[in-house]
Amino acid sequence: MTFFADSTLVEDLLIEARADGIAQFVVGAMITDEQEQVLLLKRRADDFLGGLWELPGGGVEHGEQLEDALCREVTEETGLTITGVTGYLGTFDYESDNGMKTRQFTFAVTVEQTKPIVLTEHDESAWTDRRTLPAVSDETRALLTR
Template sequence: MTVTSPEFVAGLAADASAAGITGFVAAAVISHDGRVLLLRRNPDDYMGGLWEVPSGRVEAGETILDALRRETNEETGLTISQVIGYIGHFDYGNSYGGTTRQFNFAVTVEKTEPIVLTEHDAHQWAQPDKLPEVSDAVRRLLTS
């Protein structure tokens, strides 16, 4: 079963729901020339100032992969050309008092520029061994 199959994606959602997860986020790990794309959260946002991979909430009626494509495009202006693999998830407390699960996928994009930010104040292509201020979960994701 491939990571893009409806059965695989539905299984991810079902497992998270069974674990009591209240929010789903889809995240894109975009690599280029040995570096990974990171976006910096606006200072006044929840977890402001932290760097993260492009990601966003899965909306009602949307699959995790639909959200992955939509959020990547909305946050960066980049278009995903291929979902290469599922690289795991991590859970964190959200601003609503519940628990969010972030589903992380390795992807390729049609072009790596221009990057057009709509929700973040900066971007960078970072080497996995020289990451800026990221959460412990993102550090583990990018260095494991």
Template sequence: MIQRSLIDQLTAEARAGGVQQLVVGAVVANDGAILLLRRPTDDFTGGIYELPSGKVEPGEILDEALSREVKEESGLDIGEITSYLGSFDYTSGSGKKSRQFNFAVTVAATEPVILQEHDEYRWTPITDEPPVTDAVKGVLARYREEIVA
């Protein structure tokens, strides 16, 4: 499980760096594949695949937001947060400086995946070159190095 001190440190560093929006993302794995969700084409960065992810609400801490977002976006329940996989910064659709903190997680069950905010999902073999942004590719490379290796 992720230590509270790490969560507090990550949050403090982001705020000190002028980050306006905190976001969490999860690498959900199942039998050598990872869960990717496709954004609707009419959405911000529509058509791309991404990790289950979303905004941290006011008053929420990172691990709570991660559990909520994975549930909202995939219908899956996090069993455990096993590793911190780094972060990346980007500008949100509303122009906010955002930082996405990424974690490897286990889930209680991998099916059924129930989509509410995306139009498609896929389990992509971790050995494949997934159709994601370069930032997410970096997170997956770290996942391969730390978890799969």
């Protein structure tokens, strides 16, 4: 399945990340509903960065393509199915709970349906206006309020 219109963009992003010494990759998906609200998921209190709200997404497995990880993670965390990637929103770096230098690549995506949300790894989900975001990381806030 190929959703990225510009395959060189992804290749360039990965080359740059490796050159920057990034050891681990993560993908994030900005999903919006009919009212242009963004889907956010609340991390479990006992999890890394517990209690923060975040975009659906997660780790890219060894040998996995970014778009495959994006589709897999969104389905695993929400039960939703990605139908397309409509844009690249940017990246941010952080140190993961295992101490690895990590880069999140974030994309705007479309999904087959926006309901129902089936949570498997988070406490709550919410459709949120980008101007009134709940407790999200500064990096996520910057991506969503551009």
